Amino acid sequence: MKSILLSIFFISFLAQSQVYKKSEPFTHTYSIVALDETTGEMGVAVQSHWFSVGSLVIYGEAEVGVVATQSLVNPAYGPKGLALMKQGLKPQQALEVLLANDEGQAYRQVAMLNKEGLTATHTGKLCIEEAGHKRGKNYSVQANMMLKNTVVDAMARAFENYSGNLEDRLMAALKAAEREQGDIRGKQSAAILIVNAKATGNSWQDTKMELRVEDSDNPIEELERLVKVHKAYDFMNKGDVAMENGDSKTAEDMYLNAQQMFPENLEMQYWYAVNLLNNNDIDKALPILKSIFETNNNWRTLTSRLVRSKLLNVSPEVLKTVMEL
Template sequence: MPVDWAQELQYKGIIGNMGKYKATVIAMGVTLLASLGAAKAQVYKAAEPLAHTYSIVARDPKTGEMAVGVQSHWFSVGTAVPWVEAGVGIVATQSFTNKSFGLRGLALLKEGKTPEEALAILLADDEAREVRQVAILDAQGRVATHTGKQCIRYAGHITGKNFSVQANMMLTDKVWPAMAKAFERSEGQPLAERVLLAMQAAEREGGDIRGRQSAALVVVKGQKTDEPWNDRILDLRVDDGEQPLDELARLLKVYRAYEHMNAGDLAIEKGQMQQAMQEYGKAEEMFPNNLEMKYWHAIGLANSGQVEEAAKLLREVYKKDDNWRELTSRLPEVGLLTVSKQNMEKLMRIK
């Protein structure tokens, strides 16, 4: 079937003597099974990307943080399935994705609707409701989930306290129960790690029948602040990869390491040099080959008067990339390196 099909696809069922034409239609990697007898309309448009997948929406009752994780054998699933807003909630729209459900669902929550009420409103006038899969979580931890009757098997969902897991086109019907168990058993860990563990459990049970391609993990604050640009705590995406969850796990580890780097920077601003060195050290331990972390650790040491220790680290950095030496020469003019002229010369002459 030509790619033009992606502009508009409608089928309302095949009846009577057309039964002999029953077939599997494959287009752009997505399988649609036309069935005999009457069926509700299913509509696909280019503006409604296919996202046969599994996902989890969840809330941490202690911090109030909300998160969504998703993985699919589809390019850039993170641009279609998850919709989030701090202090409001999360919408995950998948199977035959209706992106409008994201913004409309969040708007309904802001109006005071419960997830159940919001979901009912979204589905009420949707002719393709039976091929939709949607999960809504609000800032109170309430959830509502819908799996249409015509979602490709294996498909289903489980809702629990402060979370919902949902999946369609899975290899087995064990995928989403495994996700729910993994999430519940990981209580006490950070929310992002719990969501990742749930998705990894899905993969161990076979995951998407087609394999894997992209993944996303987003975490927002439970309450809005006066700084909305800081309300999205974490936003990681793997748009295309052979092992997207492995890459997502790596990125999450990098994020945690840079949290220590940021904490170190903040400690320096406050004049807490010992605390800064501890934070830089933790980051460096997580990624010992990261030159950026090693470099700023060294600059922090130099600024605290530990020039000899700084020189040892800078020697390692300069050997791998001498551009860092040039950067060092530029720091004093903007006040980021405050050492004596003699010590500055020492740091520049390192071999």
Template sequence: MKSFQFIFALFLSQVVFSQVYKSSEPLAHTYSIVARDSVTGHMAVAVQSHWFSVGSVVTYGKAGVGVVATQSFVNPSYGPKGLALMEQGLSPQQALDALLANDSGEMFRQVAFLNTKGEVATHTGSSCIEAAGHRQGKNFSVQANMMLNNTVWDAMADAFETTKGDFSDRIIAALRAAQEEKGDIRGSQSAAILIVSGKATGNSWEDIIMDLRVEDNDNPVEELARLVNVHHAYDFMNQGDLAMEEGDSKKAETLYLSAQNLFPDNLEMKYWYAINLLNNKEFEKAHPILKSIFKQDINWKTLTSRLIKNKLLIISDEELQTVMKL
């Protein structure tokens, strides 16, 4: 088996390091979290900053490998290079040490690595702007710089460790905890969350569990939380679509209703729930829902008649005419 030293040498010979501080580098002073879900194996990196489109420069992840947050005076190369080193078999600490050793601007960096085992490595450079620091825990690391208060990273860690529920909800709880401690001294602007699978399939649509960004918003963490909730709702919609394809309209009905409960004002979610009620011959329940939808947007009525051809709606001609008169 090749030694880590040999892998190191091979990797370093194939890439050119230009990791020095440049005044043009993004000033993504921020707080972030890298974490692993011990139940699913999913890995996440999430961030908030008073900087436009912070997710485009801070968050990196690869299914079956790990996640990276690179911030402060950002050197974006820590993302792809760190993932490449971990994919070669180096631990997060070994990978981070290798990059720091070749970076004359390391004192300006704040970086966190996490791998599929939940192992973490974190660096807060000596020249990161106060308040700056990090805290590691089982399956996670939280880090922050240019905070108003030095309580941010502890609050984030406590929130992640104690919050119950879905993995993404625990991540959002950590970001909210930072905001409750006044967060970035400059305020808020953008946020992002990236979740990848612990095992790679090679199919990006399966390997990327969630990839959401708020590029410019007065309250980016709350907007990100809203988008996470919408994402959960559409997960139910996608599962409902699959159930429809398989001809299991009862299962689809349950899934569409779950989506609707999360996103009650969305007409499309109400619509597909009602269509499944029709397929299940629950006409009395479906009709008032469809009537309300058609009143708000007549195009849904036009769509309904077209579903017959694709066998997504299986009802008699008589019943279809009843629906068309709603």
């Protein structure tokens, strides 16, 4: 009985202050919330003709769900919606609690998705046309103030038909919206957030990806570039962990994967070459390091410092050869 009363109090507390204010941001936009059925990852992505849309619209928590709150946006729907779902409410139940206590609900557009892939979506009757949403298995797409009424269908088709990981499918949906000319005002900012299926309690481990383009002439294009950079640096991070654990072969493989994505990136070239040295593949490492040193001699200076930190394990003779490149 006590737990039931606490839950009722908690829901009542969360539902407070859902009042429409004319000062609320004018974040008309299109977005998608989705679950990757294979990995359990949950993601939300958005684009708008508004500065820093990601800081207002998208929210997520590992092992709980994701939320997109837009139109005349009430950002409280994000944390409050997640809190309600974390308490065990289904997305539809959580959304109904918040809408029931929001005098501005006619202006809201909100989508919620939980760890089971269940969704709930609301498009208020006073959202600016073209406005609408579409839900499918493990996803919901929603848009308002679009130039045409074809945006949500295009986003849904793109997400359903694209094969790949979650971030690529989310990006496919955003690009499909833009091909339909998207926001009637144009484009300015975009963001993507992906959280893991299981929570560790450490935010830096529970969030797989969180990227924002705050202000750009081509935010979708820039966000897609950042997603690719993120993937490459994920390999770099795994390489760093392998180096820390003394597994230079795995480190070499990880750094090579990153380098193959961005062949001109000196950082990726450098750590790949360092691990070639650690794996006694000296002849392969030397020409790479020579090219790097000729581009920026600071990398040569850094190389000598790696020995003391035990990240470069070569003989004095090999180190001398490297330093004289």
